Amino acid sequence: MYSVLPILRMVSKPLFGFVADRFRLQKTLFLVFQTIVMMCFFFIQFIPEIPKTTHISLDCDALTYIKKCNGGPVDDNMFGKLKAEGAITCQTVCVVDNAQFMGEMCAQWRTPQFCDPVIHLDPNTSLDVNFQSFLLMEHSVQVKNCLFFRVNKVVFDDSTEHTPYCSNLTSIPCTVHCSSMLVNDIIADAALGSSMLALPQFWALLVVLSVSMIAIASVTSVGDAICFSILGDKRNRYGYQRMWGAVGWGLMAIIAGLLVDAVSGLQVEKNYSPIFYMSAIFLLFDMLASGQLKYSQPAPSGSIVHDVKKLLIEPRIIVLLVWCVCVGLSSGFIRQFLFWHLEDLSSEVDQRWMKTLEGLLVGVQCFGGELPFFFLSGYILKKLGHVHAMSLVLLGYGIRFLLYASLSNPWWFLPVEMLQGITYGIFYSTMVSYASVVAPRGAETTVQGLVTAVHEGVGMSLGNLLGGVLYESYGGGQAFFIYSIMSIAIFFVHVFAQIYLKSPNLKVTENDYTAHYAAPKDAISIGQEMEEIH
Template sequence: MTFIKNIREKINPALLPMKCHYFLWNAGTAPAVSFASTWARQRGLSSVAVGTVFAALPVCGLLAKPLLGALADRYQLQRALFLAFQALTAAAFFSVQFVPAVPTRTTVALLCGNTTSFRLCPGTAGQLPGTHVSCELSCRNASSLVFEICSSWTESDQCQGPTGSTTETSAVRPTGGTTLEALCDSAAADVQLVAEVPPGNILQQGSSCLELRVGACRVGDACLAPRCGNPTGASCEARCDDAALREALESAASGDDPVSLYQFWLLLGLLALSWVGMAVVVSLGDALCFQLLGERPILYGRQRLWGSIGWGIFSLMTGALIDEFSRGKQKKDYTVMFYILLILVGLNFCICFQLKPGERKRSKNILRDIAKLLPDLRIVMFVAWCIACGLCTGLLWQFLFWHLEDLAVLRGGGVARWTKTLQGAVSAVQTFGGELPFLFLSGGVLARLGHVHTMSLVLAAYGARLLLYSLLADPWWSLPIELLHGPTYGLMYATMASYASIAAPPGTEATAQGLVGAVFEGVGASLGSLLGGILYQRGGAFTFRVYGVGALVALCVHVCVHCVLARRPHYGVQPSDIAGKSTPVQE
């Protein structure tokens, strides 16, 4: 009883709504944000299209955050706008599920003669695979091909999986279950087969075509040499087990011109509204939190960690539910994700309605007060650091799950069936193994190291994390790497928010949080998504390697510049600047 009484005495009831807000808001939006890029991929968008979409979304936040932050500061509308944009986010994100998929046709032309091959145009696979590739072909109205299969194709022993195993372990299998005998006896016009493409048999033809020369084909359990006495052809739907080829097929399927489709613009519009809503809620929520904390911004991390708890729990739970509701379906069913978002954000709205922030100072000229910070080279370096962190975060937000899905397909063995559970587990480890402890400890770290040294630590962690992703072969090994999410997001976010709160002149807190968030997401994450989408055409490992090296280069520049600045008087935001603010605030 004494223990419970002591806890009650330490809890500040005024901060309970903020803790609940962080928990419910992140619990509701986490699955939608985490799975948004893979959901868009399933809707028929290529990596370039997804990168473009998610590069545009933070730009919307770039415009909305400072404008609405300044409006909130000028007219004391933090609470009203905070609530209004929660409702906007829930409505827009829930509506996304009703956007029709972008129509795709992953059709290839199969040509059979003395040799058999199929061509993909347009399409480039970046670095062409040098290993064995299996592609499932579903050919309709191909009676001439069926006749040649039954009369001319002979037995072969060349059917090998991508690792040199027998056909039983190949990552791609026929789905129809029809045997060769049944196919020939029924005189069917449709056929499903698996084309085995040996190493070195994938050739670039011109600038936009790939030719895959088939070594053997599997029809049911039979392994056949695909040679036709009478040259024939067929139009077939294709699915390959190689990530680069799959990306080329998706690019060709979308025609590389999604902007001509109304579905693309409808999706972009709804996601843009969602992102604007989330951006404003996050920046205004942080401003309200710092307002309630008063003279102890060091305690911000202990409020924000409740958001991490919600994120981790519901990401894992939602990923498992998506896999469960997708049993027996060709594609993942994300419906449960949208209903979880609607319920939790609605509950959060009701709780935040009870928030009663106190009076605070007003700035007579917000823009002039903010502009006073710009000539300071320390602020310039802080902005550059925010952009560098945003670049890395943009790649992780949009393409980490892509990379894990591609690794799961290459790994085979049923791993692909549980990709959403794996991705949910990734989010859970990020939260409970990394982000949560670092948010809790962020105040102590900042008090001991200061903001500048903490920023260097964050960049070093980014470099290590991204390079480790580039070395992955088994997607399950991503789980221990996610421990680095602590310094690269938990510590990074606390550092960014507290620095902005300390540097902001009185009465401009919401504006400052909006500007910092706009720079981080609208510039950094936006460019990170766009560049990541372009580089991902050359493969996930290559993309993460480039970003990892870039983070380490940014670290070197950051350290060198601050070594020069350290020789000047009144350098940086010192540990005493935050530790000295000792007005007691209960947690």
């Protein structure tokens, strides 16, 4: 799903960017797509839950196990997490449909309610037996495609405890719902198997997310173009504007995490309803604020397609786009798998506060990382230039992934998120400011859409796909280590490529605009120079 969605962003950003530039509809599309985002996000909560089957068998012998076989084996990392769950309880409902098992329950379990001779004489009799199973997860066993969870004791509705022992191996079908979210996920997900694509809920979610993804992509690219248009010759102040997005993102993530945990209480499954109403309310405020924007959209200077096409033959622009793809590989992996990795590392205590931790994580990313670096982005770019800023982003990802691979306590991930300032704050400011500098007059939205589309549609899509394969094959720690090696290798390749292409200024002149690639000292001042050229 998250390999396909970025491709939609890749197509929609330049497409609607072109429409906004060609027909001068930036503000109209900005408001329309915000409305679509609000509606899509709010209605996600009404998609029915995917039916989860939790059918298992209760194998009763000298030792009794809950057995789950369909769905394939779990990896070593996940199996280690299962065994570390300790003692858990499972609400168990079994269909007792054979006299042998009824006899075992009567004689060995010492449950007199199953000693009625009438029950044993009628071969068509079946009983639904409801009890609590107490599992000792450290005794769990995996044999090929089957998982065995050791049952230590059972407790019936009358609060009587029994040892589940049978003189001969006997099995009955059951369904369970356990106090461990991890065990429930393993049992339920294994039951879905390859039938996921046949479920209408999957396709309903994919359609809603696809529409919202197209709308979000258009909002961000058009919004950046509007921002640079309002800033005029003060393009270096873009970071001051963008940091307020980090404030909203971080603040709401912290509040949302706390709300979800508070509303969910001790429930095994989290209640996410607060975030749907929060998103609707704040997106409505967003639309009201956007409607008050006043600015003048410049008219195209010539053929937008022709101007952008000439821009794309610039060697340094090609390097810029490749850099956007490489950064997208890394950012896509973090977005989709960092929280997953955290939950794999968490203990049962951590799980109760997991959404709060994840909210705090985003809060540190924003307030400790993005906000200060967006604020300082103009100064940093003026000192470093776009070239060195690009290299810094790649190195930052390499260090960040290496730390993810090394840590085992999820709470220690909080200080690591300070690196978000380099890997996202500096990256995003570099990407959009340079796109604004090189864009032909009247094609600002088209170029903004192009660079971000390459980053998200190609880079993040590949990152999601590759990350999924690596995570499935090696687990979170090894996957992040592999990404660390990749990022550092790409960093050195980028440095050598820039040395090869090094020149004080590389220019291609066509019609009435000049595309510049800034040396370090000129990275920001070019914005004012471009205004003079226009």
